[in-house]
Amino acid sequence: MTAPLKPDLVVTRGTVVSHDGRRRQDIAVAGGRVIAVGDDLAMDGVPTVDATGLLVLPGLVDVHVHLREPGMTEKEDFASGTSAAAAGGVTTVVDMPNTKPPVATAERYQQKLDLVKSKAYVDFGLYGMLDHDNADEIAGMADLGAMGFKLFMGQTTGDNRCPNDAAIFRGLEAAADVDLVVGVHAENDHLLRMFGDRLQAEGRRDPRAHLEGRPAFVEVEAITRIITMATEAKTKLHIHHLSTAVGLQRVMDMRAQGHRVSIETLVSHLFLDESAYDTYGNLIKLNPPIRPAADVAALWAGIDRGDVDVVATDHAPHTATEQAETDVWKAYGGFIGVETMLPLMLTAAAAGRLSVEDIVRLCSYTPARRWSMADKGLIAPGFDADIVLVDPDAEVVLDQAGLHSKHNVTPYHGWKLTGSVVATYLRGQLVYEKGEVVGTPAGRQVKPVREGGR
Numbered sequence: 287m288t289a290p291l292k293p294d295l296v297v298t299r300g301t302v303v304s305h306d307g308r309r310r311q312d313i314a315v316a317g318g319r320v321i322a323v324g325d326d327l328a329m330d331g332v333p334t335v336d337a338t339g340l341l342v343l344p345g346l347v348d349v350h351v352h353l354r355e356p357g358m359t360e361k362e363d364f365a366s367g368t369s370a371a372a373a374g375g376v377t378t379v380v381d382m383p384n385t386k387p388p389v390a391t392a393e394r395y396q397q398k399l400d401l402v403k404s405k406a407y408v409d410f411g412l413y414g415m416l417d418h419d420n421a422d423e424i425a426g427m428a429d430l431g432a433m434g435f436k437l438f439m440g441q442t443t444g445d446n447r448c449p450n451d452a453a454i455f456r457g458l459e460a461a462a463d464v465d466l467v468v469g470v471h472a473e474n475d476h477l478l479r480m481f482g483d484r485l486q487a488e489g490r491r492d493p494r495a496h497l498e499g500r501p502a503f504v505e506v507e508a509i510t511r512i513i514t515m516a517t518e519a520k521t522k523l524h525i526h527h528l529s530t531a532v533g534l535q536r537v538m539d540m541r542a543q544g545h546r547v548s549i550e551t552l553v554s555h556l557f558l559d560e561s562a563y564d565t566y567g568n569l570i571k572l573n574p575p576i577r578p579a580a581d582v583a584a585l586w587a588g589i590d591r592g593d594v595d596v597v598a599t600d601h602a603p604h605t606a607t608e609q610a611e612t613d614v615w616k617a618y619g620g621f622i623g624v625e626t627m628l629p630l631m632l633t634a635a636a637a638g639r640l641s642v643e644d645i646v647r648l649c650s651y652t653p654a655r656r657w658s659m660a661d662k663g664l665i666a667p668g669f670d671a672d673i674v675l676v677d678p679d680a681e682v683v684l685d686q687a688g689l690h691s692k693h694n695v696t697p698y699h700g701w702k703l704t705g706s707v708v709a710t711y712l713r714g715q716l717v718y719e720k721g722e723v724v725g726t727p728a729g730r731q732v733k734p735v736r737e738g739g740r
Contacts (some may be wrong), residue, residue, distance in 0.1 A: 291316040295714050296328050297673060300337025304344070305647035313342065315671040316715035322667060324715055334603040337675055340502065340708060343646055344665050345408075345672030346375025347653040348624055349433075349469075350526055350550065352596035353379070355402055357386025362603035365622065367402040367731055370601075372718040374625035375674035375707040378654075378662055378732055379408060379601075380433050383415040384518050388446050390417040392426030399430065399731065406729025407717055409672075411657070415458035416468060418449040424460035429483040431733035433467045433657055434524075439508045440473030440500075442573045442619060448475040451515070458519035465736045467542045467657055468516065469524040472508035472533075473500060473574055482615070497575040502530040506572060509536050517545050524656065525549045529574040531584030538593055547658050550596040551585045553627050556634075558582075566697045568617035569609050572600070589640060589648065595656065597631070597648040599623035606693050622691045632678060632705025634655055642678065658734035671714035672713045678704040690723060708724050 383389035602620020631632030656665025
């Protein structure tokens with residue numbers, strides 16, 4: 287008979303929060319995994335962490351980050367971006383493929399993996415790109431551990447050419463064959479470029495021109511088209527950064543018809559609305575854009591009903607100089623967010639907008655399940671001991687100078703927040719505590735558990 291494992295760490299007296307409840311319990315950890323959750327687990331000679339008065343959450347899983355490596359490391363790199371993740375209680379990130387060069391072949395996937403794998407302070411997955419002519423590369427990237435594939439139907443950083451519908455469908459079929467998720471930036475690229483050209487011809491350079499150049503129906507059209515094709519191809523489909531009330535309604539209508547699709551909204555689309563252009567200008571330029579307040583309300587209502595599956599950040603760093611650009615057409619889209627997601631969501635929970643259980647469901651449990659991360663998203667025996675200690679009552683004023691990204695410019699600077707990350711553990715090892723990232727990079731590649739294809 288095998289003797290039970292002796293823990294090498296016990297977290298005591300905290301309130302453990304899952305996607306479906308909370309209870310005051312201890313957590314025993316051995317070899318990087320949770321081995322027990324229950325009462326009175328402390329043992330003589332075993333290090334303990336006293337979590338009295340704290341919430342204990344599974345590490346967050348952010349399935350939408352841009353860490354800019356390779357090719358754009360003046361903006362961010364894997365070390366700085368994953369440091370920010372650790373400080374924000376995010377223990378797994380999934381990095382987008384629109385780097386320089388884009389990750390559209392197995393060879394480039396391997397090159398990127400070799401480049402970043404020793405630099406990560408948290409665990410990570412890597413997406414491949416679904417490009418205009420790379421369906422024959424999908425299987426090779428899957429074999430290297432690709433978490434899934436990103437399809438850009440609308441222009442964004444990197445200005446990668448958007449595939450035509452035939453190329454999209456071939457890519458969807460190839461992704462279905464390897465049983466991996468295709469995540470989509472759902473906007474109609476031809477319409478975006480037409481509206482942008484019109485506004486520039488009119489002399490518009492102001493931040494709101496970006497919103498006017500990406501009307502809601504452009505999202506609705508792309509959502510309708512990609513869901514229709516993905517159903518026919520039998521592909522696991524995810525809509526990234528859904529931003530409009532009509533886009534959400536279209537997804538709900540198509541689900542009612544039998545289509546299967548998961549959807550994500552961004553922290554920024556929940557906490558900022560159109561009025562923020564007057565305060566922050568091009569700092570909040572985002573693809574798709576920050577929307578009117580009615581769209582924000584619709585996204586929160588979608589969370590309340592359970593129609594929104596995932597909340598992510600689209601952490602998209604740029605240099606401080608780039609983010610000071612006043613011409614909206616020259617300004618880059620996106621800003622940092624991986625470190626501020628959990629404090630912002632905790633603030634919403636303190637205000638009664640959602641529960642902490644909802645945060646765990648949206649930002650940890652569901653993304654881990656959707657992307658088949660077998661060891662993530664739950665504090666339970668057998669799962670990785672990715673643990674975040676949170677003080678739900680701490681009142682702080684966010685100071686961007688204390689953030690860990692390479693360029694720590696954020697629209698949330700000066701915001702009053704309720705709730706803060708006290709400590710972050712990656713597979714049982716302390717990686718962040720009281721404002722400081724701890725230790726050397728120990729993150730590992732996370733690979734999805736793949737079953738049979740279509």
